[in-house]
Amino acid sequence: MLVVKPVKAKSKALLDPSGSVWSSIAASSLSLKTTPAGTQPTSYTKVAGKQRGEAAVTSASMRLCHDGQRIYVHLEWKDENEDLATDGNGFPDAAAVLLPLGNDAPINQMGSEQQAVNAWQWRAGDEQGRSVVARGVGTTEPTPDPVEVAAARAGNRWRVVISRSLAGAGSDSVALATGGDSRVGVAIWEGSVGERGGFKAFTENWTDIRLAE
Amino acid sequence: MARTRKGSAGGSTRQVAMVFDLNKCLGCQTCTIACKRLWTRDEGMEHMWWATVNTQPGRGTPKDWEEMGGGFRDDVAQAGKLPTTRDFGEAWKFNHEEVFYGGKGQDVHLKPEGDPDWGPNWDEDQGGGEYPNSYYFYLPRICNHCTHPACLEACPRKAIEKREEDGVVLINEDRCRGYRFCMEACPYKKIYFNHARKVAQKCIFCFPRVDQGVAPACARMCPGRVRFAGYLDDEAGPIHKLVKQWKVAIPLHPEYGTEPNIYYVPPLAPPRLDENGDIDESNPRIPDEYLEFLFGPTVHDALAILKKEMEKTRAGGSSELMDLLISRRWLDMFHELERDPASLEWSTGT
Numbered sequence: 001m002l003v004v005k006p007v008k009a010k011s012k013a014l015l016d017p018s019g020s021v022w023s024s025i026a027a028s029s030l031s032l033k034t035t036p037a038g039t040q041p042t043s044y045t046k047v048a049g050k051q052r053g054e055a056a057v058t059s060a061s062m063r064l065c066h067d068g069q070r071i072y073v074h075l076e077w078k079d080e081n082e083d084l085a086t087d088g089n090g091f092p093d094a095a096a097v098l099l100p101l102g103n104d105a106p107i108n109q110m111g112s113e114q115q116a117v118n119a120w121q122w123r124a125g126d127e128q129g130r131s132v133v134a135r136g137v138g139t140t141e142p143t144p145d146p147v148e149v150a151a152a153r154a155g156n157r158w159r160v161v162i163s164r165s166l167a168g169a170g171s172d173s174v175a176l177a178t179g180g181d182s183r184v185g186v187a188i189w190e191g192s193v194g195e196r197g198g199f200k201a202f203t204e205n206w207t208d209i210r211l212a213e
Numbered sequence: 214m215a216r217t218r219k220g221s222a223g224g225s226t227r228q229v230a231m232v233f234d235l236n237k238c239l240g241c242q243t244c245t246i247a248c249k250r251l252w253t254r255d256e257g258m259e260h261m262w263w264a265t266v267n268t269q270p271g272r273g274t275p276k277d278w279e280e281m282g283g284g285f286r287d288d289v290a291q292a293g294k295l296p297t298t299r300d301f302g303e304a305w306k307f308n309h310e311e312v313f314y315g316g317k318g319q320d321v322h323l324k325p326e327g328d329p330d331w332g333p334n335w336d337e338d339q340g341g342g343e344y345p346n347s348y349y350f351y352l353p354r355i356c357n358h359c360t361h362p363a364c365l366e367a368c369p370r371k372a373i374e375k376r377e378e379d380g381v382v383l384i385n386e387d388r389c390r391g392y393r394f395c396m397e398a399c400p401y402k403k404i405y406f407n408h409a410r411k412v413a414q415k416c417i418f419c420f421p422r423v424d425q426g427v428a429p430a431c432a433r434m435c436p437g438r439v440r441f442a443g444y445l446d447d448e449a450g451p452i453h454k455l456v457k458q459w460k461v462a463i464p465l466h467p468e469y470g471t472e473p474n475i476y477y478v479p480p481l482a483p484p485r486l487d488e489n490g491d492i493d494e495s496n497p498r499i500p501d502e503y504l505e506f507l508f509g510p511t512v513h514d515a516l517a518i519l520k521k522e523m524e525k526t527r528a529g530g531s532s533e534l535m536d537l538l539i540s541r542r543w544l545d546m547f548h549e550l551e552r553d554p555a556s557l558e559w560s561t562g563t
Contacts, residue, residue, distance in 0.1 A: 044290040044367030044398045051292050088257070088408025138369045152278075170380045194295070197369050197392040 002028060002209045004064040004071065006178070014065070014072045017152040017159035022074050027061040029099040032201035039108065040198045041138025055201035056190030060124045062182075066211055070148075071176055072163045073120075074099045074188060080156050081157040083191030084125040092124040093189035097162050098185040099174040101133070102207070105208055107185045110134040117173040120162050124191065129162055133172035137198060151156055166211070217510040218521040223360035223467045223472070228380035229418055231432060232462040233353050234478040239437050240266055240337070240351040247434035247513045248379045250356075252417070257409025259304035262333050263416040264431045266353045270503060273352075274323065275300035275402050278288035284363050284400030285470030293397040293558070301405065302332035341503070343425055345490070348498045350480040353439065354508075355431065356403045356416035357473030364415075367398035373381035379444070380474065381418045389413055395483055433547070433554070438540045445474070450548035452476075459534050460511075461518050467509045479504055479512045483520060557560045 002105035006013050009013070009021045035172075037049030042096055060077035085092045098107065111117035121130045129147030132140040148163045166176040177201050185204035189195040248264040265274045273279065275296035300506040302522035305325035308369030312323045312411040340349025358375075362382050372388035373395060375381070375562070384395070385402075396404045396413060404415040406432040419429035443450040445457070455462040455478065462476035482498040503513045537545075544551040 021352040041396070042290075042367050044292075044363065045369055047290045048292045048394070048397065085296065086408065087262075088406050089299075118531055138371075140370075197390070197394065 001181075002064065002207055004066055004209050004211045007065045007067055009067065011067070011070065011163070012068065014070075015148060015150040015163065016160050017076075017150055017161050018075065018154055021065075022063055022159075022161075025063040025065055025074070027063050027076075027144050028207065029062045029205075030062055031117075031205050032058055032060060032186070032188060035085075035198055035200055035202055039137055045198055049199065052199060053093060053193075055188075055195060055199070056193050057188040060085060060186060060188060062186060062207070064209065066166060066176075067180065068166075068176040070163050070165050071211070072161055073184070074159065074161050075188075076154075076157055076159045077188060078156055079158050080191065081190075081192045082124070082158075084151055085191055086125060090191050091189070091194055091196045092126075093158060094121065094123040094189040094196070095158075096161070096187045097125065098113065098123040098187065100183055101172070101174055103183065107202070108204060110137045110139070113138055116172065118168075118172065120145075120147045120164055121189075122151060122160050122162050124158075129164075131164065131173060133171075135203045141172075143170060143172045145173045165209075166192060178211045181208065182211050183208050220521035221470060223362070223375055225377050225380035227378060228360065228445045228474055229358065229423060230443065230445045230452050230456065230474040230476060232427075232452055232476045232478065234336065234439050234441070235352065235476060235480040236538075237362070237437045237439045238351040238353055241270065242266055242334075243436055244353060244431035244440065245291070247430040248416070251419070253414075253431045255409070257407035258405075258414070260298045260301050261404070261405040261407075261414065262352065263299075263330075263405075263414075264355045265333060266351050267334065268337050269338055270349070271336045271339060274302060275499065276302075276331055276335075276367075279466070280337050281402055281470070282400070282489065283402070285361065285397045288470065290363065291400075295393055295397050295402065296402050297311050298406075299331060303329070305329055305332065327373060341390055342498065343403075344499055345486045350482070352465075354401065354403065354476075356382065356418070357401055357464070357471065358416075359419055359473045360472035361470065362476060363398040363400060363469075363471050364395035364404060367394040368392075369394065370531065376420070377418075379392050379423060380391050381420050381423070383417055384413055384415060386410065386412045386414075392524070395503045400471060401464065401473070408536055422554060423550060426550055426555055427554045427557065428547040428550040438543060438546060439541075441546045442550050447549055451546055452541075453550075454537055457519060459484065459537075461515045461534065461538075463508050463511050463515050464509060467511075477508065478519070479508055481516065481523075545546070 024034045034055040040049045063074040083093045086107035096119045105111040105115035129149035131143045134140045151160045185203045187202040189200045253261040281294040342348045391411040428442040432442040441451040443452040464473040485493045487493040522534040525532045
């Protein structure tokens with residue numbers, strides 16, 4: 001169980017991926033795997049997935065905190081290329097945090113019909129984050145939650161902060177509360193090798209978290 | 214697994230289609246510009262030409278698209294290559310300022326900036342064959358609004374729909390996330406990526422016009438009367454007659470397995486000249502194998518029908534097919550879609 005501690009810091013400081021507040025928070029290491037071609041949602045992506053190599057990113061570090069109002073997820077991983085893909089060729093780097101709406105939601109299937117999952121996404125070059133709900137692969141739909149994101153390059157690494165209100169905005173948004181438990185997963189897309197959609201690196205297992213009061 | 218297809222329109226009750234008569238296309242690009250002016254002038258669309266006309270034989274647009282994969286083989290999706298904006302041919306910037314307003318009009322040629330090595334019509338009019346038997350013809354292309362659309366099946370966002378009422382294939386930009394699997398899966402490579410809006414875009418068969426009985430702009434603007442437009446099931450219209458009744462209009466690369474709804478009247482060519490400069494009727498100027506590569510083996514049947522009907526008129530008789538292809542009354546090319554767009558009252562959407 002990873003305890004998400006409360007911090008006394010302004011949102012602006014927490015949304016600085018290289019800010020000093022993050023150096024005081026312990027990092028968890030994540031191991032990421034390639035999504036199997038068989039779980040891709042369409043016949044085309046299954047075929048194309050079989051021809052792809054392993055996902056590019058195999059490890060990342062994660063730091064979590066909350067300020068009583070919002071939860072902040074800090075991700076850091078090695079990536080030699082900063083891919084913004086602004087000219088329409090190639091794909092942007094991206095990352096997402098996944099939380100289950102029902103605690104038994106399968107992470108490797110992006111949830112199920114009965115057990116949805118809620119993802120908060122960052123995409124390089126986009127100023128706003130995005131929240132989606134999924135009930136199985138290929139079923140993501142946007143939810144109205146404002147997701148704040150911030151990203152910075154630190155040498156050959158990405159540092160990204162993804163933040164959302166603890167309460168969430170609706171029935172398809174995971175509701176968090178101090179004193180409560182939840183679980184998180186992470187996905188990372190390496191744009192330079194064409195990772196997007198279901199082609200990504202992801203954590204095969206949930207990390208259990210508890211939001212300390 | 215293949216998507217269930219009902220009847221001949223892929224689950225749609227009707228299917229719009231076009232027939233391009235390649236014997237009449239003179240490569241003027243009026244269709245190309247009609248489309249560009251109407252649909253692809255915004256930021257992010259600079260490199261887009263939803264309607265293209267390329268010289269055949271040639272590498273086409275995007276460059277070497279026929280080697281990029283996608284489509285279906287035995288109903289199984291095939292992996293495809295993602296075309297780049299360079300493959301399509303980037304929008305060149307010209308030195309207009311210098312030539313027209315910089316006082317150098319007498320010294321400097323109008324030319325693209327940089328040193329481009331490809332464009333949407335880079336190999337225009339090169340064609341094939343050796344003098345005196347060189348040959349070429351023009352191949353107009355738009356989205357095929359396929360009955361079995363590879364793009365629709367590929368999209369994990371379910372952002373592509375085939376309209377129930379007329380089979381037009383559309384990308385829902387609110388659902389599209391710019392993954393571009395559609396661009397890889399489309400074997401005709403007629404989908405573009407808008408880098409400003411981060412969505413895929415393509416020909417929409419001018420559906421706001423079709424909804425009001427007006428033919429698509431490319432068809433209506435064609436000065437050569439090349440492009441017939443209408444519904445496949447309209448037995449009184451030219452599409453049904455050319456495709457189903459006369460069987461002289463056939464799809465491009467039917468082996469791609471998507472059941473396209475743009476049909477082509479294949480090109481006839483003048484006869485070959487032999488080494489003495491005499492007419493040699495025994496060998497076609499456009500090689501059979503090249504036409505088969507483009508249109509499949511039924512191209513020979515279509516050409517045989519065309520030749521037979523041409524002979525009838527040469528002998529002083531009449532041919533319904535020749536009259537249909539000549540299109541003496543321009544609006545007969547559109548039948549159900551013959552309404553004048555100037556007669557429409559457009560909603561401002563407010």
